[in-house]
Amino acid sequence: MSDCLFCRIAAGDIPADVVARTDNVVAFRDIEPKAPVHVLVVPIAHVANVTEAAAQIPDVLAEMVAVAQRVADAEADGEFRLIFNTGPTAGQSVFHAHAHVLGGAELKWENA
Ligand code: AMP
Numbered sequence: 402m403s404d405c406l407f408c409r410i411a412a413g414d415i416p417a418d419v420v421a422r423t424d425n426v427v428a429f430r431d432i433e434p435k436a437p438v439h440v441l442v443v444p445i446a447h448v449a450n451v452t453e454a455a456a457q458i459p460d461v462l463a464e465m466v467a468v469a470q471r472v473a474d475a476e477a478d479g480e481f482r483l484i485f486n487t488g489p490t491a492g493q494s495v496f497h498a499h500a501h502v503l504g505g506a507e508l509k510w511e512n513a
Contacts, residue, residue: 402447407497411445420475425461426468428502437505438476442468447497451485454498469502477504 402408409415410429417429420440431439442465448454454462466483473481481504486493 402497405447405497406495407441407443407499408447411443421468421472423464423468425458426464428468428472431501435501436482436503436508438473438481438503440469440472440476440502442472442500442502444498449496450487450493450498451500452487465500469500472502473504480504482508 406415410417411427419427419429421428421442425445426442427445428440428442431441444454444458444461444465446458446461448457451462454465469481469483470479473479481502484501484503485498486501
C-alpha cells in the first residue's frame with residue numbers, strides 16, 4: 402500500500418535503521434524508543450494488525466516472533482517484551498501489523 406508508512410519502510414522507500422531482514426519480515430529501530438532496545442518487527446505483506454496476521458499469514462507471524470528473538474539474542478541477552486498494540490484505544494497508531502520488541506533493561510509495566 403503506497404500510503405502505508407511501514408509498507409514504504411519495508412520497500413526501502415523511506416529510510417529506517419534496519420537491524421534484520423528476511424524474505425517476509427523486516428525489523429528496524431523505533432524512532433521514539435521506550436527502552437534501551439526498541440525494535441519494530443513488521444511483515445512485508447500488508448495486514449492491519451496481529452489478528453489479521455494470525456488469520457492470513459500465520460507462518461509470517463511465527464517468523465516475526467523468531468526475528469524478535471534473534472534481535473533480543475543480539476542486543477538484550479535473549480530476553481524481551483513483545484507488544485502488539487491493536488486498535489487506537491490500545492495505542493496503535495500505524496495500521497500495518499508490527500511487534501514492538503523491548504529489552505535491554507529491567508522493564509516496568511509503565512514501559513508498556
Ligand atoms: P504503534 O503506536 O503501536 O502503532 O507503534 C507505532 C510505532 O512506530 C511508534 O512507536 C512510533 O514511534 C514508530 N514509528 C513511527 N514512525 C516511524 C519511523 N519512520 N521509523 C521508525 N519508527 C517509527
